[in-house]
Amino acid sequence: MYYDEAEKLSRLEIERLQLMRLQRTLRQAAKSPFYGALFRERGVDPEKVTSLADVRRLPFTTKQDLRDSYPDRLLAMPQSEMVRMHVSSGTTGTPTVIYHTKRDLDWWASLMARCMHMVGLRKTDVFQNMSGYGLFTGGLGIHCGAEKLGCLTIPAGAGNSQRQIKLLMDFKVTGIHIIPSYALHLSTVFAGLGIDPRTLPLRIALVGAEPYTEEARRRLEAMYDMKVYNSYGLSEMNGPGVAFECQEQHGMHVWEDAYLAEIVDPQTGEPLPDGELGELVMTSLGREGMPIIRYRTRDLTRFLTGQCPCGRVHRRIDRLQGRCDDMMIVKGVNIFPMQIERILMSMPEVGQDYLIILERDGYIDNIRIKVEIREEYFVEDMRTLAVLQKRIASRLRDEILVTPRVELVEHNSLPKSDGKAARVCDRRGEG
Ligand code: ADP
Numbered sequence: 028m029y030y031d032e033a034e035k036l037s038r039l040e041i042e043r044l045q046l047m048r049l050q051r052t053l054r055q056a057a058k059s060p061f062y063g064a065l066f067r068e069r070g071v072d073p074e075k076v077t078s079l080a081d082v083r084r085l086p087f088t089t090k091q092d093l094r095d096s097y098p099d100r101l102l103a104m105p106q107s108e109m110v111r112m113h114v115s116s117g118t119t120g121t122p123t124v125i126y127h128t129k130r131d132l133d134w135w136a137s138l139m140a141r142c143m144h145m146v147g148l149r150k151t152d153v154f155q156n157m158s159g160y161g162l163f164t165g166g167l168g169i170h171c172g173a174e175k176l177g178c179l180t181i182p183a184g185a186g187n188s189q190r191q192i193k194l195l196m197d198f199k200v201t202g203i204h205i206i207p208s209y210a211l212h213l214s215t216v217f218a219g220l221g222i223d224p225r226t227l228p229l230r231i232a233l234v235g236a237e238p239y240t241e242e243a244r245r246r247l248e249a250m251y252d253m254k255v256y257n258s259y260g261l262s263e264m265n266g267p268g269v270a271f272e273c274q275e276q277h278g279m280h281v282w283e284d285a286y287l288a289e290i291v292d293p294q295t296g297e298p299l300p301d302g303e304l305g306e307l308v309m310t311s312l313g314r315e316g317m318p319i320i321r322y323r324t325r326d327l328t329r330f331l332t333g334q335c336p337c338g339r340v341h342r343r344i345d346r347l348q349g350r351c352d353d354m355m356i357v358k359g360v361n362i363f364p365m366q367i368e369r370i371l372m373s374m375p376e377v378g379q380d381y382l383i384i385l386e387r388d389g390y391i392d393n394i395r396i397k398v399e400i401r402e403e404y405f406v407e408d409m410r411t412l413a414v415l416q417k418r419i420a421s422r423l424r425d426e427i428l429v430t431p432r433v434e435l436v437e438h439n440s441l442p443k444s445d446g447k448a449a450r451v452c453d454r455r456g457e458g
C-alpha cells in the first residue's frame with residue numbers, strides 16, 4: 028500500500044528523525060561559506076540544537092540571501108561533488124541557483140516517486156510530463172520520479188498543444204503532469220479539434236507549480252474525466268515532491284522525514300498556531316550538497332488540523348492561497364488573484380482564462396478583469412452579454428469588496444504562456 032517506509036512513521040518517530048536530521052543538516056550547512064559566516068555572526072552552534080523547538084532560534088534564509096550568495100556560497104561540499112543545478116524561474120525577480128549531488132538527486136526522485144505512488148500511479152502507467160524542462164524543476168524533477176516508479180515516461184515538455192494531444196492519444200497516456208493554466212487552455216484545443224478529452228484513457232493528473240482554486244480543479248476533473256492531485260514544491264527545496272495530496276484530496280502532506288515545515292506570521296516571523304494562515308517556512312532535512320535552513324517561501328497556507336483518513340501522519344498544508352507578494356491593494360482593499368479565480372471558475376459561462384489589470388485614473392486605482400467567455404455564450408446578443416457582464420461584476424464585488432470593470436473577451440483570445448501564467452498586469456506605475 029505504501030511506497031516508502033517513511034509513510035508509516037508515527038508522530039513520535041517522525042519527530043525523532045527530524046531532530047536527528049536537523050542536527051546533521053546544520054552541521055553540514057555550517058561548512059558552506061554563507062551559513063559558516065551567518066552562524067558565527069549569530070552565535071549559532073549546531074551542537075546546541077537539542078529539540079525541534081530550538082529551530083525557532085535559528086536565523087531565516089531569504090530569497091535575497093540566495094541571490095547574494097550567487098553563484099556558489101551556499102555549497103556545503105566541493106563543486107566536483109555536484110552533478111546538477113537548477114535555476115529558479117524567477118517569477119519574482121533575479122534567479123537563484125540550486126545544486127544537487129548524486130545522492131541529493133536519488134533522494135529527490137524517491138520523494139517524487141512516493142508522491143506519484145500515493146495517488147495511484149504504477150509502473151504500468153504511461154506518464155506524460157507536459158511542463159517545461161531545462162532549468163525549471165517541474166521537468167526533470169517529475170521526470171526522474173516517474174522513471175524511478177517505473178512508468179513509461181514521455182518528456183513532452185511545455186507547449187505545442189497539437190503534438191501533446193497526439194502523444195496522449197497514440198501512447199494511451201494514463202497519467203500527466205501539467206500546470207493548471209495550461210490544462211485549462213488545452214481543453215479548448217481539444218474542443219477545436221472536435222475531440223472529447225473524456226474519451227481518453229487518462230485517469231490521473233498531477234497539477235501544480237502555480238496557484239489554482241478548488242473550482243479550477245473540479246472543472247479540470249469534469250472536463251477530462253480524471254482525478255487531479257495538487258502538487259507543491261519550490262526549487263529551493265528541490266522542486267516538486269515537497270507536499271502532495273493523497274487520494275483524499277484534502278490538503279497536501281508535507282514529507283516530514285525530508286522537510287521541516289513551519290508557518291509563521293509574515294510580518295513578525297513568529298510561529299502561528301495550526302489552522303491559521305501564514306507564510307510557509309521550510310528547512311531541507313536530507314540535502315547534503317546545498318542545505319537550506321528556515322527558507323521564507325513567501326507562500327501563504329495553513330496547517331490543517333486533525334488526522335488524515337489515509338493513515339499518513341505527515342502534516343497537511345492547505346491549498347496555497349498565493350504568495351505574500353501576490354497581494355494586490357486596490358482602493359485600500361487587500362485582494363488575492365485566487366479570490367477572483369474562485370468566482371470566475373464557478374460560473375459556467377466563463378471560459379478557461381482571465382487577466383487582472385490594475386490601472387490608475389488620476390489618483391484612483393481601478394481593477395479591470397478580462398474574462399474569456401465560452402464560445403457558445405459569445406454568440407449571444409449584446410443584451411444577454413451585458414447582463415452576464417453585470418452578473419460577473421457583482422459576484423466579484425461581493426467577494427473582493429471593490430467593483431471591478433469586467434470586460435468579456437472571446438475564448439482563447441488572451442495571451443498564453445508556455446510556463447506559469449501571468450494573472451496580474453499592474454499598470455499603475457505607467458504613464
Ligand atoms: P519561481 O519561484 O521562480 O516561480 P519555482 O519553480 O521554484 O520558481 O516556483 C516555486 C513556487 O511556485 C512556489 O514557491 C509557489 O509560489 C508556486 N507553486 C508551486 N506549486 C504550487 C501549488 N501547487 N499551488 C500554488 N503555488 C505553487
Ligand code: K
Pocket residue numbers: 150151152177178179
Ligand atoms: K513501465
Ligand code: ZN
Pocket residue numbers: 273274275280335336337338339
Ligand atoms: Zn492523506
